[in-house]
Amino acid sequence: MSSVQTNSAISVDCVIFGFDGENLKALLVRRRNADPLYDDGGHKLPGAMIRENETLPEAAARVLEASTGLKDIYLKQTSIFSDPDRVDQSELQWICQYHGIKTDRVVTVGYYALVKLDPGMVSYTKRQGAVWMNVDDIHHLIMDHMDILSDALTVLQKDILWSPIAFNLLPKKFTVRQLQNLLEAVFGIELDNRNFRKKLFSAGVLVETDEYEKHVSHKPARLYQLNKSLFSKKNIVNFSTFARIINI
Amino acid sequence: MSSVQTNSAISVDCVIFGFDGENLKALLVRRRNADPLYDDGGHKLPGAMIRENETLPEAAARVLEASTGLKDIYLKQTSIFSDPDRVDQSELQWICQYHGIKTDRVVTVGYYALVKLDPGMVSYTKRQGAVWMNVDDIHHLIMDHMDILSDALTVLQKDILWSPIAFNLLPKKFTVRQLQNLLEAVFGIELDNRNFRKKLFSAGVLVETDEYEKHVSHKPARLYQLNKSLFSKKNIVNFSTFARIINI
């Protein structure tokens, strides 16, 4: 039993998804935000080492709050990345030095978070030196962060069909079109608006409000809210509205 | 940065699912198999500490092989369980002593595996002191292993709709009824056999063989195989036959 590994450092990396009504975006930072002396110009996902007496979800929530100022946001673990060589030697050296630790290996756990992307959020993250990029336009990140991102998107696609998390990406009051755009963006598909409405309303997941969008150069769309009474109990598990609507 | 945790021990625990043509089962062991001196009578999932220069999937594969003798079996990571108090003090003491390590905390990663359950496998695991129990009948396991099992089942349900992994639970040649029983067992539903056949065949996922089941007191059912030519490329991702068939 001499070969048991006991001193892995564990980190979390968060894929923070946002939706602006049109495109699905992810929040990226540059390493220089952590250390101005070490900046190879590459983008990375926000992340951190876990602390003593901290669970991984807590660590992920901490990263999320540091990046966005938000608490109590939907966070889901995706995969764990444990290749002993996922961090190369120079990288490892920097990490040990920066954190004042000693370790042979860093295992990281991927999380994704869903954030409502409004102007306030954009300016907040801008002040933090972070940037929202269209997911479709992200092609290179440092280390294995591109893998973590791809994995998170795959998990998101499945989750969105089976739970009402899509609404975490939308404002409290939203238009039918915004919801349709979101599904189209996440899955890269097109939906027929008339049938989308029919199915959506017959599913009874939306509650209409008396409000309409403003400052648009066409007939303003009515705003809706999620029908939260549907999820009073443990019904969250059984939300499959979007699985039915999207013909997979 | 003094509060960074650097010495978490990492383990894997495997939920090994098997299907006997009727019921979905999971493989359980007793702790006494690891240490005859320490047996509280409770069942647990097979697991192990990860070793140096070993990835988590490799560790899970090692556990699987030790339990079943099988290599190259479908294995999927589910969730990571990182509550600092998930292992109580006496438990922790035993673990440290048994493995000859020193750690304040054990983080575990859940995996599930899918195994064809034939008489040979049952007798093999029996010799190892392990037992196959109906998933529906498992209500108590040591530590947080019940959570790990429940989580694995939830993940399996989703995965089975989106990938052809169901066939990993069946023999190479199987009857339509077996496949139907499997889906019914995993989801706890009933399906109309006539429509099930129509949908299944029109999806073209099966290839018929010239063989039939034997030694049954009724008309023997034809045996089928998975149409592997469907998955020559990367189409595995797009397997949604069962999502269509099961009306969620």
Added chain:
DNA sequence: AAGCATTGTGCCGAAAATACGCTAAGTATT
């Protein structure tokens, strides 16, 4: 005031999916 863009609603028919009654066939048991 006219034009434009988009939302929102209704109607309708073709096509597809579904539920289910019914029949025939094949094997072991009695």
Added chain:
DNA sequence: AATACTTAGCGTATTTTCGGCACAATGCTT
């Protein structure tokens, strides 16, 4: 030889879905 059980498949009535077309409503732009 009769019976029991299950596979296998046909056919049809019913329901659901998919889209086309039409048109009213609203508010910005020109």
